[in-house]
Amino acid sequence: xxxxxxxxxxFYKLPLPARRDEIAARGDLGEDAFQVLDAxxxxxxxxxxxxxxxxxxxxxxxxxxxxxxxxxxxxAVPMAVEEPSVIAAASNAARMVRAGGGFHGxxxxxxxxxxIELLEVPHATKAEAEILARKDTLLAHxxxxxxxxVARGGGARDLEVRLPARDQGGDVGRVVVHVHxxxxxxxxxxxxxxxxxxxxxxxxxxxxxKAGLRILTNLSDKRLVRLRARVPFAALATEATAGEDAAExxxxxxxxxxxxxxxxATHNKGIMNGVDAVVIATGNxxxxxxxxxxxxxxxxxxxxxxxxxxxxxxxxxxGELVMPLAVGTVGGTLGVHAGARLAQRLLGVDSATTxxxxxxxxxxxxxxxxxxxxxTEGIQRGHMACHRxxxxxxxxxxxxxxxxxxxxxxxxxxxx
Ligand code: MEV
Numbered sequence: 341x342x343x344x345x346x347x348x349x350x351f352y353k354l355p356l357p358a359r360r361d362e363i364a365a366r367g368d369l370g371e372d373a374f375q376v377l378d379a380x381x382x383x384x385x386x387x388x389x390x391x392x393x394x395x396x397x398x399x400x401x402x403x404x405x406x407x408x409x410x411x412x413x414x415x416a417v418p419m420a421v422e423e424p425s426v427i428a429a430a431s432n433a434a435r436m437v438r439a440g441g442g443f444h445g446x447x448x449x450x451x452x453x454x455x456i457e458l459l460e461v462p463h464a465t466k467a468e469a470e471i472l473a474r475k476d477t478l479l480a481h482x483x484x485x486x487x488x489x490v491a492r493g494g495g496a497r498d499l500e501v502r503l504p505a506r507d508q509g510g511d512v513g514r515v516v517v518h519v520h521x522x523x524x525x526x527x528x529x530x531x532x533x534x535x536x537x538x539x540x541x542x543x544x545x546x547x548x549x550k551a552g553l554r555i556l557t558n559l560s561d562k563r564l565v566r567l568r569a570r571v572p573f574a575a576l577a578t579e580a581t582a583g584e585d586a587a588e589x590x591x592x593x594x595x596x597x598x599x600x601x602x603x604x605a606t607h608n609k610g611i612m613n614g615v616d617a618v619v620i621a622t623g624n625x626x627x628x629x630x631x632x633x634x635x636x637x638x639x640x641x642x643x644x645x646x647x648x649x650x651x652x653x654x655x656x657x658x659g660e661l662v663m664p665l666a667v668g669t670v671g672g673t674l675g676v677h678a679g680a681r682l683a684q685r686l687l688g689v690d691s692a693t694t695x696x697x698x699x700x701x702x703x704x705x706x707x708x709x710x711x712x713x714x715x716t717e718g719i720q721r722g723h724m725a726c727h728r729x730x731x732x733x734x735x736x737x738x739x740x741x742x743x744x745x746x747x748x749x750x751x752x753x754x755x756x
Pocket of ligand 1: 423606607608609610611613707710711714719
């Protein structure tokens, strides 16, 4: 089903129906596969079952990021995003990376962590010892709570006791137990929360305290992806800038992000432009991914960029990205959202870890595109051209034209 050649020259010039035909033919999809997208991928009745007080469906454009080659495989990547130029920029950068062999990367096993807070613990170190002495029994207990995940090859892998309050000079009496669970192809939130709630009474009894919060942590730092890219200087050249100069300017922009948290935040925003678009399209929890990314970026005590770029002295710009990516290919929204199911079919990944690696590649491509533009001609030229195209081609509803101020091209002060 997946598109096995993600180079489709001139795709952007086709009218939307012709793009669908092209992809349907390449992906061996039925003629009407795309019809679900005409209602935003979600019908009203399903929306009404999904959330409370529903009054409709709120749609986003869905496009394809092209030119992606990741670990030797091609991917046409579904991206749901409202910001003009994100898809074009990522596709453009993916083509540059492709010139150097594409992205390479791997993901950790899909391990998520449940946190069980224990309060009013009289002797924290004694509680720690009591709990750790029963680690095997406790892990077996965790597995009893999630038999279907265990049957699928996942389940509890390890348990740790943390005394974060004491470490930070805060309340003694608080002990936190972390249970690490392999979620296989699920994102895992429900599973983790089941384990946290199910184990809390036993842990509270062992600690001599009482159970506090029982929930997963979104700082999923055991579920990292690592991506690498190596781009020949020539692929980075712009009309006005030689490839080597562009590469050096990108490396300098990367150092700026390492030195300055204000810049690092924007640098990471550029990464999340690509990451979130795929996370949303594939029906995953983008708030969880965002929370994890930024907590990880700040984990050293200083907010840092999630990627870095440098020149290697051999004619290449090199880059790497490391970040947590808690995403799934089964369960959750996928069960109900036809658009997300179509997106996953188009992408054709066979596991949550492969999905995470592809998402990391799209984040890295978005980042490279932004840095190249910023470090050479500036972001406004290409970006605002896309904004103008988007705003000028949208016909305004009659009542909007008369009763409301007209839709304007964003001003120069608008978010880049
Ligand atoms: C805009 O959506 C993203 C950028 O600000 C990212 C960056 O500055 O690196 C262009």
